[in-house]
Amino acid sequence: MMFDRTIRHCRQCGALVARRLPDDGDTKERAICTVCNTVHYENPLNVVGTVPHWGEQVLLCKRNIEPRKGKWTLPAGFMELGESTSEGAARETTEEAGAQFIMEDLFTVMSVPRVGQVHLYYRARLTSDVFDPGHETMEARLFKEDEIPWDELAFRTVKETLEHYFADRRAGHFSTHAFDIA
Amino acid sequence: MMFDRTIRHCRQCGALVARRLPDDGDTKERAICTVCNTVHYENPLNVVGTVPHWGEQVLLCKRNIEPRKGKWTLPAGFMELGESTSEGAARETTEEAGAQFIMEDLFTVMSVPRVGQVHLYYRARLTSDVFDPGHETMEARLFKEDEIPWDELAFRTVKETLEHYFADRRAGHFSTHAFDIA
Ligand SMILES: [Zn+2]
Ligand SMILES: [Zn+2]
Structure with a gap:
């Protein structure tokens, strides 16, 4: 938007x-x-989303809307009044991917002062590998780490979150990562 | 405000x-x-602040402005356009307490959907126990855990953050705590 x-x-x-x-x-x-x-x-706006995972795979959505139409993203969008960050992240995951999942812990908190935004991603464990994406998404599918279209990702915050996700997964321990993106 | x-x-x-x-x-x-x-x-607003600590003590500020004038708070305020969450938290700590400190990790992320806010607190290590509070603060002073004025705290998010801080300190390990406040 x-x-x-x-x-x-x-x-x-x-x-x-x-x-x-x-x-x-x-x-x-x-x-x-x-x-x-x-x-x-x-004031800055919050963007909230999830890293939906299924075994060693992660769910990405191909954007059907501008900006970055045709690029791949994690499900995410602007937080609304009346919801919490995790509720907003869950709502966007339902709307954009039509996924079924269980919310897990807060994973990344990234400030992007250049555009006046804070992006917050939660891990989410998928309970089905069947998706029913909404009108904002052309295609929703699972990717292994070596299949991720790194050069076709929509946003820097998505790339950073995926990199931290696979690094933590290899290390066998997930924590919350907070950092700024210049 | x-x-x-x-x-x-x-x-x-x-x-x-x-x-x-x-x-x-x-x-x-x-x-x-x-x-x-x-x-x-x-959209929701972000409130950013710090838990400034000096040995086993924590810095609180007595509010000189409404709401909750006369109550004790951690230094915090609305995040501004053009800054990151940690930059905003540091700015508020300087403005409200006139403290000298080194910023540490993100500590609490609390959604308060009832008022359309997200509160983010960082730990901050004080490098001096001399303070020069601004006009928004009547008094800035250090408290040990058993001296905290629990019934005179300005906000629920301050109470929750202090409780997690002293619990983590006792456990010898700090992590990031994300939760919702109904
Ligand atoms: Zn008009
Ligand atoms: Zn007018």
């Missing part, structure tokens, strides 16, 4: 906003309404 | 929005502009 998040008008009254320092000691310029003075904060 | 996040007017053109299903297959009602059709997504 790409969309223009720039704030031009006040969400409360519709008047134009101006970029300036608020009067409360805040040190960052904000979009402030020129009429009612509402301060509009702009 | 409490503020009304309800979207009444379009951020692009200022016209009124209506709550309805978008035309793209989305299954949730969104605030959609009645004039230019811009879809406004509302």
